[in-house]
Amino acid sequence: MTEPTPDPPRTPPVPATFPDRWAVAAPVAGDTTPIEVHALEDDTVLLRQSKRSNHEAPVLALMFGSERALLLDTGATADPTAFPLRTTVDALVAxxxxxxPREDYGLVVVHSHAHGDHVAADGQLADRPGTVVVGKELADMQAFFGLGEPGSDDDEVAFDLGDRVLTVLATPGHHPTAITLFDPRTGILWTGDSVYPGRLYVDDRRAFATSTARxxxxxxxxxxxxxxxxHVEAKREPRTxxxxxARSQPDEAPLALATDVLTEVADAAAxxxxTRPGRIVRDRFTVVDVTSRRALARLLLASWAHxxxxxxxxx
Ligand SMILES: [Zn+2]
Incomplete structure (x- = not known):
């Protein structure tokens, strides 16, 4: 009988400090901040688009490696006056x-998926020196990362920012181009629109069940x-x-979810x-089948009443 080989020692993740609340989620009179910047730690920054320019108010992330930085998503608005992503990113990189200090520092712009509220400001970064903006089509994204379809040998690949090796996973279900990133530096799993405190819109039920189980x-x-x-759409009070x-969310739930949410989402997805109920409500999220007319009608009615x-x- 041989002794099991012990795992190599892991460097503990660098603790991330999340904001208690986001001012741009419920802008007050006089506050016109277009993008709220919050450093999670020295080498990881969150950027949140204000509700003033788009009700989706998506969250973007900037991660710094020793050779290049990675920007995850470019927000919901193309116009640099309403949404000055380029100048914000330039200032953060500087x-x-x-x-x-280092020479020839690069930037790679990738997308959690190709929906409009995650790719809109790509154009602001297209001519930035030393920058690669990965195309939003499935084939562009797959070719860039060398990522295969789920279930293939290469449905999980490494992407190195320089001394910071991310894992990229193909996680379709919300959208065919959806990916999830794992960053061992902070231990954060960046799930895009697949898992967040809000409505998880499912376009392909089987793919979503497979991806979330994974x-x-x-x-x-x-x-x-x-x-x-x-995104955040949930309130602090469970199941609300x-x-x-919504244009203002003064009492929204915290953005970061504890890891146990993943089994809960996977169970709801299954x-x-x-059983195709159209919609499943859990404490921290709701799963919504966007192919269900009843589920969609319900959402539109609630929005209209509001x-x-x-x-x-x-x-
Ligand atoms: Zn989105």
């Missing part, structure tokens, strides 16, 4: 390079600290949420695929 298995096997998606297209009650104005 600041980081001020602390970590994420749960991945987390059981890796030092995942937090699950961080691209802001309606579709149930959605099997607007009629005059609750959808910004100061």
């Amino acid at each position: 600041d980081w390079l001020g602390r970590n 994420l749960a298995a991945f987390a059981a096997d890796h030092a995942v600290t937090w699950v961080v998606g691209a 949420e802001y309606p579709l297209a 149930e959605l695929a099997l 607007r009629l009650r005059g609750r959808n104005r910004l100061p």
Whole structure:
């Protein structure tokens, strides 16, 4: 009998500090901040688009490696006046390079998936020196990472930012191009629109069930600290949420989810695929089958009622 080989020692993840609340999620009169920047730690920054420019208010991430930085998503608005992504990223990169001087530092722009609220400002970065903006089509993304279809040998690949090797997983279901990134530096699993505190819109029930089961298995096997998606729609109180297209979310739930949410999402996804209820509500999220007319009608009605009650104005 041979002794089992012990795992190589893991460097503990660098602790990430998340904001208690986001000012841009409920802008007050006079505050016109277009992008709220929050450093999770020295080499990882969150950027959140204001509700003023788009009700989706997506969350973007910038991760710095020793050779290049990675920008995950480019937001919901193309116009640099309303949404100055390029100048914000330039300032953050310059600041980081001020602390970590080096030559020929690159930037890679990737997308959690190809929906419009995650790719809109690609054009602002297209001509940036030393920058690669990965195309939003499935074939572009697969070719760039060398990523295969789920179930293939290369449905999970490494991507090195320089002393910071991310894992890229193909996780379709919300959208065919959806990917999830794992960053061992912080232990964060970046799940885009596949898992976040809000409505998880499922376009392909089977693919979503497979992908979320895989994420749960991945987390059981890796030092995942937090699950961080691209939006917040849930309120702090369990099983309550802001309606579709809400312009202000003063009491939204925290962005970062504890890792145990993954098994919960995987269970709900399996149930959605099997029994087709259209919609499943859990404490921290709702799974919505977008091919179900009833589920969609319900969302639109709630959004319409919210607007009629005059609750959808910004100061
Ligand atoms: Zn989105």
